[in-house]
Amino acid sequence: MVERKELQEKILTYRILESRLDALLKQREMMVSKLIEIQNTLGSMDEIEKTKESEKIIYNFPLGAGAYIIGPVIDKKKFIVEVGANIGIEKSLEEGKQILDKRKAEIENGLNNLHKEIAEISAALDQLGPEIQSMSEETEVG
Numbered sequence: 046m047v048e049r050k051e052l053q054e055k056i057l058t059y060r061i062l063e064s065r066l067d068a069l070l071k072q073r074e075m076m077v078s079k080l081i082e083i084q085n086t087l088g089s090m091d092e093i094e095k096t097k098e099s100e101k102i103i104y105n106f107p108l109g110a111g112a113y114i115i116g117p118v119i120d121k122k123k124f125i126v127e128v129g130a131n132i133g134i135e136k137s138l139e140e141g142k143q144i145l146d147k148r149k150a151e152i153e154n155g156l157n158n159l160h161k162e163i164a165e166i167s168a169a170l171d172q173l174g175p176e177i178q179s180m181s182e183e184t185e186v187g
Contacts, residue, residue: 052180059173066166073159076152083149090142093121 096102102118124141125133136144 049184052184055173055177055180059170059177062166062170066163069159069163073156076156080149080152083145087142087145090138094138096121
């Protein structure tokens with residue numbers, strides 16, 4: 046007969062794994078969102094780079110809280126790139142793209158690791174679920 050303590054331990058393990066999986070899925074969602082933002086920014090930088098010197102670029106500059114101001118891009122060769130803690134440094138277009146490409150690669154690497162961990166936890170949950178069900182039925186019968 047299956048001991049109740051062993052069943053309780055498996056149920057606790059299952060709940061901990063479920064909680065970890067939920068946290069990883071939320072983390073993945075945030076990372077995917079950040080990756081999309083970087084890809085969109087790189088795309089915008091590419092479009093700016095393609096414009097001719099004589100072409101005027103008009104852009105919506107964020108003020109905060111969902112408010113923007115429309116204005117021209119004065120110098121399309123210089124960008125302010127955030128380097129952390131809301132600190133920005135002026136960089137050339139190419140340097141800015143390199144920084145964003147590096148961030149993109151780091152996020153993609155992190156996502157790959159996250160997907161592996163999610164798969165491992167999902168497999169463990171898939172294994173534990175039937176074990177708990179079987180143990181639970183044995184405990185009820187006994």
